[in-house]
Amino acid sequence: MSIAIIGAGIAGLSAARELADAGQSVQLFDKSRGSGGRMASKRSEAGSLDLGAQYFTARDRRxxxxxxxxxxxxxxxxxxxxxxxxxxxxxxxxxxxxxxxxxxPRMSALTRGLLGELPATFGCRITEVFRGEQHWSLLDADGGSHGPFDQVVVATPAPQASTLLSSAPTLAAIAAGVxxxxxxxxxxxxxxxxxxxxxxxxxxxxxxxxxxxxxxxxxxxxxxxxxxxxxxxxxxxxxxxxxxxxxxxxxxxxxxxxxxxxxxxxxxxxxxxxxxxxxAQSHEWSALADTDLGLYACGDWCLSGRVEGAWLSGQEAARRLLDNL
Known part of the structure; x- marks a missing residue:
């Protein structure tokens, strides 16, 4: 399988690492210059600063x-x-x-570790995800096209995910309501x-x-x-x-x-x-999936809003995708 993962925060990296470890071919895309999302560290004259997630807790045994x-x-x-x-x-x-x-030594060390050698395209904002007869293609803000892909995982904040999930109206509506x-x-x-x-x-x-x-x-x-x-x-x-x-x-x-x-x-x-x-509130979706289309969504908004929730959501999206192969 060739799998596109849009978003290289903790949810997208969780899914990517699980899929890659299962032998699948993944390609990450992120609009930022590097991985991390809200776990990214900001550079300053005083060194690297954690301006997003300040810490995380671990309640789930996994x-x-x-x-x-x-x-x-x-x-x-x-x-x-x-x-x-x-x-x-x-x-x-x-x-x-x-x-x-x-x-x-900085919050982004975790996401950089998870990224490892996985292929990723940074500084690339995906604006559209559409399906042809058999495969998915991605369009970016500069007019570039990426693909074809067999499956797509959307791991962005819910308001951005709702647009990228337009091929699956039910999933798009759920994301739009968050x-x-x-x-x-x-x-x-x-x-x-x-x-x-x-x-x-x-x-x-x-x-x-x-x-x-x-x-x-x-x-x-x-x-x-x-x-x-x-x-x-x-x-x-x-x-x-x-x-x-x-x-x-x-x-x-x-x-x-x-x-x-x-x-x-x-x-x-x-x-x-x-x-x-x-x-604004917790949910219990774990991840969203249209297995017939091969389109999935994950993120902290699918669960608790915490770092832990984002990681667990990525794991669940990967599990559902692998179960459907």
């Missing part, structure tokens, strides 16, 4: 087994942060004791470490939902004291079209009010908008 395998390969490490929560009463230690994992929440993310870098015990903090209300000190994570060797800030979904929706400078300034102000120590002017700031950061 995913937990995979995580321990990745740990043995050196792709991931356990993160043991001093966790806090912030509410109207101020900062207090968090009671959340879940085991947390991160890619090391509401994805946006998130503005900001990185701040300081010359001197902030005088705070906080490594990570859940924020209960206001502009922010989370902030974390990057150097508290294993493998992050940075000259500056860098922090990642995530805006809440509600704030991000209201301020979707603000400039990056405006977002950085407003979220820096919110951070300064919460952190509980003096916050000097930042050496640098960086803002990024994740338009489809997470599904």
């Amino acid at each position: 995913f937990a087994a995979a995580v321990h395998h990745w740990q043995n390969l050196g792709w991931v490490a356990e993160w043991l942060p001093r966790l806090y929560q912030a509410d109207q009463h101020g900062l207090s230690p968090s009671l959340d004791e879940q085991q947390r994992w991160i890619g090391t 509401l994805m929440e946006p998130t503005w993310a900001v990185a701040l870098g300081f010359d001197e470490p902030l005088d705070s015990e906080v490594d990570g903090c859940f924020v209960k209300e206001g502009a922010l939902s989370w902030f974390a000190r990057n150097r508290s994570k294993p493998g992050r060797e940075q000259a500056l004291d860098t922090w990642a800030l995530h805006a809440s979904s509600a704030w991000s929706r209201r301020n979707l079209d603000l400039s990056k400078d405006q977002v950085a300034e407003q979220l820096r102000g919110a951070f300064a009010e919460l952190i509980g120590c003096p916050v000097p002017a930042a050496r640098f700031s960086l803002a990024h908008r994740w338009l489809y950061a997470r599904p």
Whole structure:
């Protein structure tokens, strides 16, 4: 089988690796310059920064087994942060004791490890998937054509997937009905470490939902004291079209009010908008499939919205495809 996989985030890579290990021929496509999706790391003058997924947990036994395998390969490490929560009463230690994992030395190390030597075409935004008499072809935004392929797996956020699934109206309608929440993310870098015990903090209300000190994570060797800030979904929706400078300034102000120590002017700031950061609610589809057509869809939006959900969804899409051969 010749299989096209659109999207090289954790779901697409999960499916690709499972299919390749089963002896199938896969070809990945992604509009970004590299793999990772929301697990990608952003380059900056302070080094590599995790502006998307901050960590992940492993609750499903299959995913937990995979995580321990990745740990043995050196792709991931356990993160043991001093966790806090912030509410109207101020900062207090968090009671959340879940085991947390991160890619090391950056979050994208995991997806790069999964990618390995798999064939991939980056900087290629697929805009249309259509089927001829026997095979699938893909069209990209520059007018290029790719194919033929026997099967296609769509591993993009639901709003983008709905367009690519147009040959299977039932699947397209399901994807179109998924509401994805946006998130503005900001990185701040300081010359001197902030005088705070906080490594990570859940924020209960206001502009922010989370902030974390990057150097508290294993493998992050940075000259500056860098922090990642995530805006809440509600704030991000209201301020979707603000400039990056405006977002950085407003979220820096919110951070300064919460952190509980003096916050000097930042050496640098960086803002990024994740338009489809997470599904608004969990679902139980695992993956979508039209086995007669040979068209499949997977992603965190098919399950929990977490990294674990994305990986499990990719596994399920691959399983259904292989069962149908």
